[in-house]
Amino acid sequence: MAADPADPADPADPADPADPADPADADALLAAARLIAGLPPAPAVWCSGLRKRYGRRPAVADVSLEVGRGEVVGLLGPNGAGKTTVIKMLLGLVRPDAGEVLLLGRPAADPAARARVGYLPELFRYQPWLSAAEVLALHVRLAGVGVPAQEQRDCLSLVGLADRAGDRVGGFSKGMQQRLGLAVALVARPEFVVLDEPTSALDPLGRVDVRDIVLALRSRGVAVLLNSHLIGEVERVCDRVVILDRGRVAASGTLAELLGRRELRLRLTDLSPAAQARLAATGDVEKADDWFTVALPADDDGTAVPDLVRDLVTLGARVHAVEPGRISLEERLLGILRAGHGGER
């Protein structure tokens, strides 16, 4: 007989709650609890199909991404690409028009999730009448976390503000305010840290400090989402990169995936016109003395290099050296953005 979901006594009724006093239900509850405890923790953040429009202008057209626990992900893209808007939607600060977000496995607006997130916004101003130490203490209270005073002082030392703890924030330089913002993002022992342009006002030493801080966070299993125009910074610290362009994900992947073995350097002599044409047919070629750098096709299935070398030799070229070249993230980023704009930028 089919189960009757309307019958409260029917065990198949999904609305009939488990009774912990019933040994069968208690065993099932225990098994479910063990199953859940054994699951890996939810990603630091996950989103799918995010969209946001301001008036008639789409700021974010369709963005899906994930930051795993202990992972450092870089967000790159030109001005106005939608990076800050995505960040704000991930943190429940801007309501998406469409799409879903899970922050540490919970809805983005859930205070329990937000209390475990550290955020350095792109634009911020702290209360100018408070001292740096008071600003930190205030944020610790807002996060509802007990952080001892010594740990708060350590946090100010970490960002290089130990000797300015008692000074009013109103008298801080831009870089010092940014350092304080970083301390605020870190002080409540977050599991996920979002840094929106954390080094825009920092001197070179400050930038190195931020890099070290991000790497230290990762080594403690803290996930980081880093939005920065400093591509070298992203390249040095990020495990993965998401490139946004006009509100969409233009590319994403690990640095190895994005940069890959997409170029080949060859030292060649006795290059006939036919061999030169064969080289040019592979991809863009740059020449410096006897060295040729050729871009490999993005869809290379592993045959491009052996086929090229075989053909060059057949066409009479002398092949002295063949080595993989690695383009920089900056070159890759520009290539992706130019391709997306039909080469008009």
Ligand SMILES: Nc1ncnc2c1ncn2[C@@H]1O[C@H](COP(=O)(O)OP(=O)(O)OP(=O)(O)O)[C@@H](O)[C@H]1O
């Ligand atoms: N509050 C807002 N009201 C109206 N338009 C907005 C608002 N916030 C963002 N936008 C628009 O949304 C688009 C994306 O902006 P966003 O700040 O997310 O870009 P971004 O990639 O962070 O840029 P940048 O690198 O310059 O900081 C832009 O066209 C911007 O003008």
